[in-house]
Amino acid sequence: MTPILQINSLKASVNGMPILKGVDLTVNTGELHAIMGPNGSGKSTLAAVLAGREDYEVDAGSILYQGADLLEMEVDERAREGLFLAFQYPVELPGVSMMNFLKTAVNSVREHRGLRPLGAAALLRLAREKAALIHLDSRLKKRSVNEGFSGGEKKRNEIFQLAMLEPRLAILDETDSGLDIDALRNVADGVNGLRTNDRAFVVITHYQRLLDYIIPDFVHVMYDGCIVMSGGKELALELEARGYDWISENGVPA
Amino acid sequence: MARGTRQDDVEARFIEAHHRLFGPGLNGEPGFLHNLRQKAIGRFGSMGFPSKKDEAWKYTSLRGILRTPLAVAPDCTAPPPSVRAIHGLDAHIGVFVNGRLHAGLSVLASLPAGVTIAGLGDAPPALVAAHLARQADFRGHAFVALNTAFLSDGAFVHVPDGTVLDKPVHLIHVISGRAPTLAQPRTLVIAGTGAQVNLIDTISADLAAPSLVNSVTEVFVAAGARVARFEVQDPAAHVSLVTALSAYQLQDSHFQNNSFTFGGQVVRNNIAMLPDAAGCETLLHGLFIARGRAHVDNHTLVDHAKPDCYSAENYRGILDDRATGVFNGKVLVRQDAQRINAYQSNKSIVLSNTARMFAKPELEIYADDVKCSHGATTGQLDAEALFYLRARGLTMPQARTLMLQAFARDIVDKVPIEPLRSVLDERIAAILAR
């Protein structure tokens, strides 16, 4: 068990407004962590800071990713180093074909890992295999990235890309929101199929339901920019039963 | 128009050259060509080149190249440089070297009976007399007048009534010169009633010194005919280009022009469409990529003179470095032209803060039952989209290239000829990768 991600006392702000107010979190390879918490508590902000979004200012603290200073790395460097963010709101890219996008992304990651770039045929084979894994409608592969995709299709597409890029650390930001029951199962099956000893997941969700399918090793509660409570999978059930008021009444640090 | 002496000197050089070349007499040519040239040089002399004071030339100046003494006589003795056909394209190819059809380089063997691709000099005189200089207005435009004043040969395409050409026609204008040169390609296309043709127009230029290409293309589209034209403009950075494209459309005809501008110093395209009968469809599409100090100006006019017509314009531009772009799209709907649908869209992406884009739609509407709309946007690449791509491992240049290709795709995808589309895709990728 080696730590893949170590977040220490992380403080971050947007336009001078503090949002993350001291986050500590360690994720080891092979683990799956769930982060829950009320709207606006800073979950997506944490994901954005990890992915390297520029509008977020890191004011204090540190992030080590595979032992290296993550904050020193460019957005694309992080991705090539195996960090993957499944977006809460995937972006539509009109005119950018799925296959061309996947080819460029997969091969830039492969090249970074010292692997040979995949040709068109090999890539298509890989795409077919991975699309089947998460039941992505194969016709979507012929369209522009996310353009006109339904909410659920966009989320599936994120997991499809995750499967294609085989990251070391995947952060899923509310991938379950807006999914119907079947899609939820498909996405969960996809994630479970990708759980390995050398890969880690951070899953941001509002719903215990997802965690019935994807069993987390740890559950954390984010509240007003801090992780205020951590526990096993039973914490999610407790939250479901009691709501976040329970948190604010008990154990929110000053 | 009041002009300073310097400017007069510039025009005088062309007028003298005209006199030297064409002064003495007919040389056995048809009298009408001689008369046309005389009229045109007369008009040119009285108009002179446009200046920045002319509203239509506010942003675009060719003063630099026009001050250079330019050789106007075609340099026919020079061996033609290698002519680049489009890889994988099965087409009827007419190669015109300095304005004259080069039989050896052309590929015309499988041309269906009745279809003519020839030099203007070898074309049926009655057809030439009926259509040449009828569409392109040498009385109102100095550059058209200059081209017409030196007209002695050019490309001629005739697709007779009811003939549908399966293969496209590719016209390649080969231009060469060691010294600073003024090259003036001329093209006349006649599509008969119900005829159909896809026309590709390219210039293969080998010009060693700063030069000007001043081309004029006239297209006559008879009733029910369909003509689609594809022009690729990719001259060297020291070559400027002024083009005039004029199309005249009759009942229920379709004309579309697709222009791709990838090179050149100053490029000015003047497009004038006259759908002069009901039921016409007119589509104008353009894409340009301007870098360095390039200047690309697309001026379009759709003159809706008759009712029940449709026109749509879609122009896109990518500008970087210190490049400038201009789009001026004028739609004129005359009083009797009821039930016109006219759309115009102009989108530009400006990649540097020293590049500039000037976009001006001009709607002049005198009929009351019309639907016209226009939209112009100038902006940068979407930051959210760039972030998404980079978060998937693409470097900034890779992400930018992918998005710019996507932006260009809207126009490239309007090209139904696959080998041409591939060539365009490759060229765009190569330019954007620089």
Ligand SMILES: Nc1ncnc2c1ncn2[C@@H]1O[C@H](COP(=O)(O)OP(=O)(O)OP(=O)(O)O)[C@@H](O)[C@H]1O
């Ligand atoms: N770019 C921004 N500009 C201004 N405020 C921002 C920005 N990004 C985040 N915030 C603010 O930071 C706070 C945390 O937002 P964040 O998106 O991280 O919450 P979240 O926990 O993901 O919420 P949700 O569960 O609703 O997705 C919110 O109050 C939000 O309005």
Ligand SMILES: [Mg+2]
């Ligand atoms: Mg969120």
